[in-house]
Amino acid sequence: xxxxxxxxxxxxxxxxxxxxxxxxxxxxxxxxxxxxxxxxxxxxxxxxxxxxxxxxxxxxxxxxxxxxxxxxxxxxxxxxxxxxxxxxxxxxxxxxxxxxxxxxxxxxxx
Amino acid sequence: xxxxxxxxxxxxxxxxxxxxxxxxxxxxxxxxxxxxxxxxxxxxxxxxxxxxxxxxxxxxxxxxxxxxxxxxxxxxxxxxxxxxxxxxxxxxxxxxxxxxxxxxxxxxxxxxxx
Numbered sequence: 001x002x003x004x005x006x007x008x009x010x011x012x013x014x015x016x017x018x019x020x021x022x023x024x025x026x027x028x029x030x031x032x033x034x035x036x037x038x039x040x041x042x043x044x045x046x047x048x049x050x051x052x053x054x055x056x057x058x059x060x061x062x063x064x065x066x067x068x069x070x071x072x073x074x075x076x077x078x079x080x081x082x083x084x085x086x087x088x089x090x091x092x093x094x095x096x097x098x099x100x101x102x103x104x105x106x107x108x109x110x
Numbered sequence: 111x112x113x114x115x116x117x118x119x120x121x122x123x124x125x126x127x128x129x130x131x132x133x134x135x136x137x138x139x140x141x142x143x144x145x146x147x148x149x150x151x152x153x154x155x156x157x158x159x160x161x162x163x164x165x166x167x168x169x170x171x172x173x174x175x176x177x178x179x180x181x182x183x184x185x186x187x188x189x190x191x192x193x194x195x196x197x198x199x200x201x202x203x204x205x206x207x208x209x210x211x212x213x214x215x216x217x218x219x220x221x222x223x224x
Contacts, residue, residue: 008150034212043114043200043215044153089153091213097143097168098213102152 002027002094004101012107013080021075021104023090030092033066033073038087038103047088048075080108111136114216116201122222123191131186131219133201141204142184143168143213144176146197153200159184191223 005024013019023033032051036044050057050066050073057064063076077084087105091098117132133142143158155168159178173195175187184203188195198220202213 041218043202043218044213045215046212049212097155097158099155099169100145100153102150 002099004028004090004092004099006088006090006101006104008102008104010105010107012109015081015108015110017080019077019080019084019106019108021088021106023073023075023101025071025092028071028092028094029068032093033064034091034098035062035064035073035075036089036091036100038089044089044100077106080106082108082110084108113137114201114203114214116199116216116219118219119217120220120222122224123188124224125192127191128187128189129191129221130188131199131201131221133184133186133203133216134182135184135201135203135214136182137203137205137214138181139203139205139214140181141211142178143202143204144174144184144186145200145202146170146195147200147218148197156186156199188221191221193223195221196223197221 003026034049035047038044048064050064061078065074087103089103090101114135144156145153154170157176159165162181165176177185198218201216204211204213
């Protein structure tokens with residue numbers, strides 16, 4: 001069966017450091033992968049999309065990589081800030097419908 | 111634009127009661143989705159719609175019904191609520207299905223079934 005795995009343990013880092021979150025998947029051959037941010041009590045908000053033929057995508061302090069051989073995407077936040085604290089979800093299309101991972105909580109300490 | 115709105119924000123039901131959750135979007139999106147989110151389970155798709163008058167089952171459709179009578183609205187119904195349906199429900203919409211299409215989420219409805 002198709003599976004999306006994100007680290008269930010919270011990632012704690014110091015302000016100013018780079019946060020790296022991982023999304024692994026099995027039994028998928030996704031044409032693209034998306035990353036969303038979710039704050040407590042709110043709905044997810046789209047951040048970035050990366051296609052299968054793209055190795056890397058950047059948006060301001062965010063960077064996403066996509067390795068279809070390893071079946072893995074890495075999500076980086078450089079120069080992290082306490083305001084970056086949230087849960088980050090990756091999503092892959094399954095029969096054209098986005099299927100979400102369980103998310104990883106990021107906590108940035110001042 | 112309000113984006114995606116959900117009504118109500120919070121509701122408490124007794125087992126066996128029925129209710130309807132309303133989702134509205136003002137972005138003229140074709141596709142709409144209902145998810146539930148439970149601790150440790152992530153977002154799971156309940157039902158979705160690819161256009162006015164159409165609906166389809168998602169991953170966890172049992173116990174729920176939906177209707178898309180108008181393009182801008184997507185209703186989620188619980189005919190006989192059960193404690194297992196205690197969850198946070200999110201509605202989302204997108205312009206198209208498939209590649210490159212971002213989903214826009216509503217703020218969620220918290221449902222407690224006693």
